[in-house]
Amino acid sequence: MKPERSILPQHTITYVFLTLLGLFVVFPMLIAVSQSFMTNQEVNRWPPQIIPVEPTLASINAVLTQQDLRLDLWLRNSLIAATGYTAAVLLLCAPAAFAFARLKFPGNNLLFGFLLITIMIPSQVTLIPNYLLMRDLQWLDTFNALVFPGAANVFGVFLLRQFFIQVPTDLEEAAVLDGAGYFGRFWHVILPLSRNALTALGIFVFLFHYNDLFWPFIVTNSLETRTLPVGLAILNSSYAGQYRPMVLSGAVLSSIPILIVYIIFQRQIIQGITLTGMGGR
Amino acid sequence: MSANQRARLTAASRFSISLKTREILAAYTFLAPFMVFFMIFVVRAVVEAVRMSFYDWHILRPSRPYIGIENYIELINDNVWWIALQNTIVFTALTVVGTTIVALAAAVAVTRPIRGQNFFRVLLYTPSLLSVGAVGLIWVWLLNTQFGIVNYGLSFIGARPVNWLGDPGLVIPSLSLTSIWWGFGFPMLIFIAGLQGIPEQLYEAARIDGGSSTDLFWHITLPLLRPTILFVTVTGVISHFQVYGQPFIMTNGGPGRSSYSLIFYLYQIAWTAFRMGYGAAVAVCIAVIMAALTSVQFLVLSRRIEY
Numbered sequence: 364m365k366p367e368r369s370i371l372p373q374h375t376i377t378y379v380f381l382t383l384l385g386l387f388v389v390f391p392m393l394i395a396v397s398q399s400f401m402t403n404q405e406v407n408r409w410p411p412q413i414i415p416v417e418p419t420l421a422s423i424n425a426v427l428t429q430q431d432l433r434l435d436l437w438l439r440n441s442l443i444a445a446t447g448y449t450a451a452v453l454l455l456c457a458p459a460a461f462a463f464a465r466l467k468f469p470g471n472n473l474l475f476g477f478l479l480i481t482i483m484i485p486s487q488v489t490l491i492p493n494y495l496l497m498r499d500l501q502w503l504d505t506f507n508a509l510v511f512p513g514a515a516n517v518f519g520v521f522l523l524r525q526f527f528i529q530v531p532t533d534l535e536e537a538a539v540l541d542g543a544g545y546f547g548r549f550w551h552v553i554l555p556l557s558r559n560a561l562t563a564l565g566i567f568v569f570l571f572h573y574n575d576l577f578w579p580f581i582v583t584n585s586l587e588t589r590t591l592p593v594g595l596a597i598l599n600s601s602y603a604g605q606y607r608p609m610v611l612s613g614a615v616l617s618s619i620p621i622l623i624v625y626i627i628f629q630r631q632i633i634q635g636i637t638l639t640g641m642g643g644r
Numbered sequence: 645m646s647a648n649q650r651a652r653l654t655a656a657s658r659f660s661i662s663l664k665t666r667e668i669l670a671a672y673t674f675l676a677p678f679m680v681f682f683m684i685f686v687v688r689a690v691v692e693a694v695r696m697s698f699y700d701w702h703i704l705r706p707s708r709p710y711i712g713i714e715n716y717i718e719l720i721n722d723n724v725w726w727i728a729l730q731n732t733i734v735f736t737a738l739t740v741v742g743t744t745i746v747a748l749a750a751a752v753a754v755t756r757p758i759r760g761q762n763f764f765r766v767l768l769y770t771p772s773l774l775s776v777g778a779v780g781l782i783w784v785w786l787l788n789t790q791f792g793i794v795n796y797g798l799s800f801i802g803a804r805p806v807n808w809l810g811d812p813g814l815v816i817p818s819l820s821l822t823s824i825w826w827g828f829g830f831p832m833l834i835f836i837a838g839l840q841g842i843p844e845q846l847y848e849a850a851r852i853d854g855g856s857s858t859d860l861f862w863h864i865t866l867p868l869l870r871p872t873i874l875f876v877t878v879t880g881v882i883s884h885f886q887v888y889g890q891p892f893i894m895t896n897g898g899p900g901r902s903s904y905s906l907i908f909y910l911y912q913i914a915w916t917a918f919r920m921g922y923g924a925a926v927a928v929c930i931a932v933i934m935a936a937l938t939s940v941q942f943l944v945l946s947r948r949i950e951y
Binding site: 407410459474494 | 668674675681684688690692696750754756764765769770774775777778781785791792796799825830833834836837886889892893907914915920928931934935938
């Protein structure tokens with residue numbers, strides 16, 4: 364057998380493919396950016412304009428100044444809610460995972476098995492009762508509703524337990540000889556050695572929550588308490604019909620913060636997502 | 645055994661019991677915060693959902709009579725439920741197949757020893773960071789019949805304008821295309837990790853035997869990647885089955901009910917019609933279907949393939 368494509372070096376094909384795929388990925392985003400700088404007339408034109416003839420900030424301005432759009436507040440809410448949620452998940456899951464990974468107690472395996480089974484129960488079944496609970500607690504329109512109901516993340520416990528089990532026990536034994544108790548072992552040995560896993564889970568749940576739409580949509584009602592994804596849905600329903608470039612500007616503006624974070628922390632984010640994805644196996 | 649020895653033993657065992665007890669107490673303390681939240685927001689909620697599904701529970705009506713399995717009987721005769729189920733299945737199948745193929749091809753390409761590997765990896769993951777809102781708004785306009793770029797591109801090959809989101813037969817494939825664009829980054833990363841786990845010697849040996857790159861892909865890469873492919877497809881099924889944002893943002897379930905998904909329908913029942921009892925029944929049925937899918941996942945994945 365001889366190499367079939369001896370005329371073309373293999374890398375050329377790879378580059379051509381990656382360039383096409385890269386264009387497929389980038390083009391929609393670039394079009395949206397470009398059309399954010401157009402007027403309504405220019406967007407509604409055939410053939411479609413790729414580059415604005417006379418770039419204008421009008422629609423970006425409109426998105427930022429309309430009374431019924433509060434991108435600044437929505438971004439702030441999204442950041443606070445996603446940060447709070449991530450902190451809650453880590454604070455709840457890490458100690459539980461430590462107990463499952465390291466401590467002997469009656470029912471350890473039974474309880475862990477039960478938790479694993481509940482992974483199979485999709486969160487949709489909890490939506491209605493949890494929504495009614497939020498209403499009864501008067502937590503609608505508060506950060507509590509965005510942070511707490513999803514904080515008992517079983518997958519997080521499962522993932523962290525996997526990592527904690529792999530931490531060599533001799534380090535903990537040394538700590539015990541130095542007089543460390545259970546909390547000392549957890550705080551001074553396990554946690555520092557699992558920084559990668561904690562970061563990975565943190566990034567994963569942060570991004571999930573930051574982009575979540577359904578739950579924030581049903582537990583927030585007022586303009587001031589919405590999150591970015593919900594705000595975009597509102598922007599769409601009130602402006603898509605009359606002023607398209609505003610909607611595109613909103614989509615672009617709302618994506619900028621996360622893309623900046625991505626440019627700075629690309630390596631950590633890619634590694635974190637990969638690690639978390641693989642951890643589920 | 646002397647009395648002395650026995651005394652020492654009892655002391656030792658008493659000491660060990662107290663150590664054990666301390667460990668148990670510590671374990672429960674570490675578990676308590678998680679378990680409190682878990683009991684309230686998962687266990688209680690699931691039990692409550694099942695209970696509610698046997699009641700005629702309207703959020704605006706004070707009386708909530710017990711009606712047995714009537715909600716479930718209504719569900720079986722509910723046309724929209726079956727339409728939504730069918731839409732969800734078609735969407736899931738198209739999206740999972742498309743995503744897996746694109747993700748695998750991308751992963752194979754970016755793991756070649758080429759310059760710019762990392763650049764492409766980072767670039768291709770970008771759409772996955774966007775919210776469904778941003779993705780939906782961008783694609784609604786790209787797919788617009790009158791002014792959309794997609795139809796513009798197709799006009800060069802002589803195609804007539806296509807009504808991507810307004811044609812009942814095309815709306816689900818269109819939402820799938822959007823979702824593939826949005827979501828192939830995550831399986832791509834999983835595939836990259838899987839590809840890096842394949843020992844380089846296997847490729848070297850095959851190359852010495854004269855295998856072409858295509859041979860290597862079909863006879864080494866693909867078989868060794870089978871567990872990863874299974875993982876990606878099965879987790880993909882679970883996540884795409886819960887599709888909600890794309891129809892919500894892009895089509896509002898339309899045209900007609902052609903892009904109703906199960907979760908979209910659940911939203912309509914519970915938060916537009918305020919029928920919490922019927923919504924609970926719908927949610928329970930969705931949960932049962934998904935639990936069945938997840939069990940299949942566990943079964944398939946636990947059957948590890950060794951080479």
